[in-house]
Structure formats: C-alpha cells, structure tokens
Amino acid sequence: MTDRRLEKLSDLATDAHARIQQDFEHINPIIGLSTNMRSKGFSADVMTIDCLTDRKRIVLILNDNQLDIISYQFSLIDTDSTSEFQATSFDDFDSQKLYEWMRDYFSNSPTSSLREL
Helix, strand or coil, X not given: CHHXXXXXXXXXXXXXXXXXXXXXXXXXXXXXXXXXXXXXXXXXXXXXXXXXXXXXXXEEEEECCCCCEEEEXXXXXXXXXXXXXXXXXXXXXXXXXXXXXXXXXXXXXCCCCCCCC
C-alpha cells in the first residue's frame, strides 16, 4: 500500500514540477524523495521540494500509520522549522494543489509567506 502511495505522490509532483517549469522560469524546484527514515525506525517516507532561489522548502510526509493523510510543512532550507506539520487528505490531494503550493510559496511576491499558505 505505501509503495503505491509513494508512487502516486511522485507522479503528482512530476506533473506539478513540469507545469511550474513551463509557467515560471524563475522557479526551478528540486524534488527529493527519501525512504531513509525507515532505516532509522520510522515508518514514513519524505518528499522535499526545494527552491534554491528563495531557500524555501515544502516537506511532505507519508506515514504508514496514517494512510489517509499527507503531512506537510512550509519551511526554509537552512533553518529548522518551528511550525507544526499540517495534514491534508491523501485522496483529495492532486497535482493542481501541489502546483499551487509551489507557485504561491516559491514566488518572490510579498504574498508568499509561511503563514498565508
């Protein structure tokens, strides 16, 4: 079950990433996928989406104990976040939502802040 969730999340991110690169040349996100938490005893996989220009990061966590949700956090690459993770329904999550997060958070506009997303 978790492999399919990870594959689906990866497919959504690939689609959103391609659209972002097409629509915004100044936003060139780097997507990372890690299963290393499992080797440390945590039953979860992590996806990070980084924007090196703004030094911002979106973190998404798929936890085996919470199959119906995606935990997420908007943070900075170089700073440990003090904000709590939020949750969204895995079934309702799509590439459009991920596209909007990247567009809004990685934009250099004054409206792109941690609190507004």
